Amino acid sequence: MSHFTTIKVQIKNGDVLHQILQELGYQVELNSQVRGYRGNTTSAEYVIKQANGYDLGFRQQGGIYELVADFWGAKINQQDFINKISQKYAHKTLMETIQTEGFNVEEEEVLADGTVRVVVGKWV
Numbered sequence: 001m002s003h004f005t006t007i008k009v010q011i012k013n014g015d016v017l018h019q020i021l022q023e024l025g026y027q028v029e030l031n032s033q034v035r036g037y038r039g040n041t042t043s044a045e046y047v048i049k050q051a052n053g054y055d056l057g058f059r060q061q062g063g064i065y066e067l068v069a070d071f072w073g074a075k076i077n078q079q080d081f082i083n084k085i086s087q088k089y090a091h092k093t094l095m096e097t098i099q100t101e102g103f104n105v106e107e108e109e110v111l112a113d114g115t116v117r118v119v120v121g122k123w124v
Contacts (some may be wrong), residue, residue: 003036003037003040003070003071003072003073004034004036004040004042004068004069004070005068005069005070005071006061006066006067006068007066007067007068007078007082008061008064008065008066009058009064009065009066009067009082009085009086010064010086010089011058011064011065011085011086011089012063012064012065013089013093014045014046014058014060014065016089016092016093016096017046017058017065017085017089018030018046019092020085020088020089020092021046021048021058021085023088024084024085024088026048027048027049028046028047028048029046029047029048029049030045030046030047031043031044031045032044032047032049032057033047033055034047034055034056034057034068034069034070035049035053035054035055035070036054036055036069036070036073037054037070037072037073040070042057042068043057043059044057044058044059044068045057045058045059045060045065046058046059050074050075052073052074052075053073054069054070054072054073054074054075055069055074056068056069056074056076056081057069067081067082087114087116091116091118094118098118098120101122102122103120103121103122104120104121104122105118105119105120106119106120106121107119
């Protein structure tokens with residue numbers, strides 16, 4: 001019996017996801033198997049191998065990515081992990097859009113609660 005759980009995350013761009021995972025210090029394998037309980041596996045496009053044999057994977061489903069893992073053994077705080085990746089994804093996507101649209105970052109700060117505040121401007 002499989003113990004794999006999937007959690008949808010609001011990430012559409014796999015290349016940006018891959019960059020973020022690497023920036024966070026994870027070693028990422030592409031198009032690999034996610035390992036779980038008793039050697040069970042499932043496929044994912046981006047896989048973070050863990051020493052305990054319970055990996056974390058991201059696979060595309062219906063145009064967005066989902067996190068797939070056997071969380072019984074993965075030993076991570078799911079919400080913290082997803083929040084960290086989602087925040088970095090939103091920030092990176094915002095920065096790319098700002099540049100594409102011709103805006104400049106006027107100010108950027110991280111607030112006490114971890115929120116990132118970005119002020120942009122554009123001369124017209």
